[in-house]
Amino acid sequence: MADDTMNKSSERLAALRAAALRERDPTASDDVLAVLLDEAARIGGARVLEVGTGRGLTAIALLLGGAVHVTAVERDGERIAAAKENFASFGVADRVRLLEGDALDILPQLEGCFDLIFLDCAKVQYRRLLPDCRRLLRAGGVLCADDVSLFSGDVPKKRRMLARHIEEFLQALSSDGGFRTQVLPVGKGLAVARRTEET
Secondary structure (H helix, E strand, O other): OHHHHHHHHHHHHHHHHHHHHHOOOOOOOHHHHHHHHHHHHHHOOOEEEEEOOOOOHHHHHHHHOOOOEEEEEEOOHHHHHHHHHHHHHOOOHHHEEEEEOOHHHHHHHOOOOEEEEEEOOOHHHHHHHHHHHHHHEEEEEEEEEEOOOOOOOOOOHHHHHHHHHHHHHHHHHHHOOOEEEEEEOOOOOEEEEEEOOOO
16 A cells, blocks of 8 residues: 555655646656655665755655655745645645745755755856755765756846856866766756765
8 A cells, every 4th residue: 555655645645746847837857856866865865955846846756765855945926835735735845845945045044064066046046055965964974966058059138147156166166176067867967966075
């Protein structure tokens, strides 16, 4: 019975994720989610910080996949309402702390230590969020940042500032000796940075 319930939950979640992707509502692509689930499984009992939770579908997948707790940050009112409904519907609300507001205001106030941090919010914020992500990530933990290879070749003029923000984030991440960083060719580019130092 438990396996049957899990299968039905997985099927329902897959349908919601497919709908969100069709509607271009933020949620991790299947290949990005696979990396996140692999990392959470490798860590075992992961405590996750998700910055930009959208409708909560990635958080739910992580919790169904073995993460013990997710702290989720979201600023859009409609997405917050949808996330709350989804967390309750999938029976994971007691393992989620949903923080409502801008990540730039929320992260500096956070305490504790996370095993996995997933950045999937406004890309212009990534660089400014990096110091708090570094502070909140335990040694041996993993920071994943989505959509870091959005642009290739000539960048449209209206997107150059966004491209520059992403480039500055990647430079800061790769030059930080406390991280071992690679960019995986999944989704629109996923930066995976492992925290290596103890301090």
